[in-house]
Amino acid sequence: MQNFTYHRPGSVEEAVQALSAASDGTLMGGGMTLLPTLKQRLASPSDVVDLGGVAGLSGISEDGGKVVVGAMTTHAEVASNAIVTAKIPALAALAGAIGDPAVRNRGTIGGSIANNDPAADYPAALVGLGATVRTNKREIAADDFFTGLFETALAEGEVITAVAFPVPERAGYAKFPNPASRYAIVGVMASTGPAGTRVAVTGAGACVFRASAMESALGGGFSADALSGASVSADDLNSDIHASAEYRAHLVGVMARRAVAAAG
Amino acid sequence: MPTVSMTVNGRSAAGEVEGRTLLVEFLREHLRLTGTHVGCDTSQCGACVVHVNGKSVKSCTLLAVQAEGAEVTTIEGLAQNGELHPMQAAFKEHHGLQCGFCTPGMVMSAVDLLNTNAHPSETEIRDWLEGNICRCTGYHNIVKAIQAVAQGQGG
Ligand SMILES: Cc1cc2nc3c(=O)[nH]c(=O)nc-3n(C[C@H](O)[C@H](O)[C@H](O)COP(=O)(O)OP(=O)(O)OC[C@H]3O[C@@H](n4cnc5c(N)ncnc54)[C@H](O)[C@@H]3O)c2cc1C
Numbered sequence: 001m002q003n004f005t006y007h008r009p010g011s012v013e014e015a016v017q018a019l020s021a022a023s024d025g026t027l028m029g030g031g032m033t034l035l036p037t038l039k040q041r042l043a044s045p046s047d048v049v050d051l052g053g054v055a056g057l058s059g060i061s062e063d064g065g066k067v068v069v070g071a072m073t074t075h076a077e078v079a080s081n082a083i084v085t086a087k088i089p090a091l092a093a094l095a096g097a098i099g100d101p102a103v104r105n106r107g108t109i110g111g112s113i114a115n116n117d118p119a120a121d122y123p124a125a126l127v128g129l130g131a132t133v134r135t136n137k138r139e140i141a142a143d144d145f146f147t148g149l150f151e152t153a154l155a156e157g158e159v160i161t162a163v164a165f166p167v168p169e170r171a172g173y174a175k176f177p178n179p180a181s182r183y184a185i186v187g188v189m190a191s192t193g194p195a196g197t198r199v200a201v202t203g204a205g206a207c208v209f210r211a212s213a214m215e216s217a218l219g220g221g222f223s224a225d226a227l228s229g230a231s232v233s234a235d236d237l238n239s240d241i242h243a244s245a246e247y248r249a250h251l252v253g254v255m256a257r258r259a260v261a262a263a264g
Numbered sequence: 265m266p267t268v269s270m271t272v273n274g275r276s277a278a279g280e281v282e283g284r285t286l287l288v289e290f291l292r293e294h295l296r297l298t299g300t301h302v303g304c305d306t307s308q309c310g311a312c313v314v315h316v317n318g319k320s321v322k323s324c325t326l327l328a329v330q331a332e333g334a335e336v337t338t339i340e341g342l343a344q345n346g347e348l349h350p351m352q353a354a355f356k357e358h359h360g361l362q363c364g365f366c367t368p369g370m371v372m373s374a375v376d377l378l379n380t381n382a383h384p385s386e387t388e389i390r391d392w393l394e395g396n397i398c399r400c401t402g403y404h405n406i407v408k409a410i411q412a413v414a415q416g417q418g419g
Pocket residue numbers: 026027028029030031032033034035051071072097098099100103106107108109110111112114115117119120121122158159160161181182183184306307308
């Protein structure tokens with residue numbers, strides 16, 4: 001890892017200032033993706049701006065019928081929080097199955113969605129539940145946030161402050177994890193509620209996507225049986241040593257039925 | 265160079281580090297606490313697990329400066345007055361180790377598990393150890409050791 005100047009700002013404004021003063025600065029959430037990236041020298045920033053000391057970025061609250069999760073809230077906190085387990089148990093279960101306990105104790109929702117790994121779990125949660133990303137500049141609907149492989153709608157110097165989830169009537173998440181890393185080979189979040197009926201797929205393609213044929217199939221009734229004829233095409237799906245595109249397409253169907261069956 | 269200060273195993277520790285200095289480097293090279301091991305250096309194996317403010321973390325994936333002001337516990341901090349911690353004693357009693365390389369991280373993870381969930385099922389124990397890799401034991405006796413402590417039959 002190349003050396004860098006470390007900053008620990010106390011507010012989002014100070015973080016933005018430190019970023020803009022740096023020749024090549026980067027934000028750090030839990031560091032669980034950033035530090036391995038720096039060790040591999042896939043990036044060598046001049047400055048690292050740690051959000052760990054920013055007051056008010058961590059924690060979970062209810063706000064106008066939504067569950068609001070601060071950007072620096074760890075996966076472990078989301079998994080065990082009383083509001084999340086009561087209102088959106090599928091989200092708690094998803095967070096509790098990310099990586100391993102030590103990763104969940106450091107990794108944050110803000111870092112996960114900013115990174116937008118094609119096999120990450122949270123993108124499926126945000127799109128599958130119709131969440132809104134709050135930044136220091138604006139609010140972005142999840143459908144518009146994840147724009148491609150490791151790409152998001154975030155602008156230079158934009159800081160995620162929170163994610164607001166509408167409370168679904170029913171929601172379930174199922175993933176077929178990579179046995180070594182626990183990242184999703186395929187993960188599906190299915191829900192119905194104020195954000196409509198949604199089926200969001202992660203791990204299968206370059207970026208999280210909605211399976212519209214499955215959403216229509218569930219329109220008639222939110223049950224696993226309703227999905228029996230619905231499928232996704234293997235055309236644009238990933239193929240690698242873990243699974244072929246055809247196998248991933250098959251898994252999307254299996255995980256979608258399991259997600260709906262698991263929905264409380 | 266930044267200076268960092270934290271409490272390690274109940275004693276205050278401070279030093280000059282680089283921004284990029286990892287917590288595990290600070291522990292091993294500055295404080296000479298070499299019980300915490302580096303197996304993979306890529307956040308996979310869990311040999312480097314320590315507790316920061318009571319929670320297990322991979323010290324190869326945390327900067328020393330991120331632990332500023334924190335309470336850190338390493339494997340060296342578990343034994344009290346020359347008496348092994350019950351988890352250490354149970355690993356010894358139940359043959360929860362062979363070469364011992366993974367053991368410091370395994371024990372630190374196991375202690376965090378029982379702090380979080382005092383009576384885990386076998387499945388919960390195995391799930392919790394997802395991020396701790398052992399090349400020798402096949403995990404069986406590690407699970408037995410943790411079960412013994414959870415049932416109050418440590419070493
Ligand atoms: C062994 C291991 C297993 C894992 N398994 C899984 C898994 O099963 N599923 C899964 O989904 N993930 C998994 N992960 C990834 C993990 O969830 C990370 O915590 C997550 O991807 C990144 O979160 P972080 O807080 O650590 O972010 P960091 O690593 O600190 O940052 C990641 C990126 O986000 C940016 N960023 C961070 N916070 C913000 C913010 N508030 N606003 C704007 N940009 C920001 C940073 O600049 C950086 O580019 C795993 C990681 C490891 C090491």
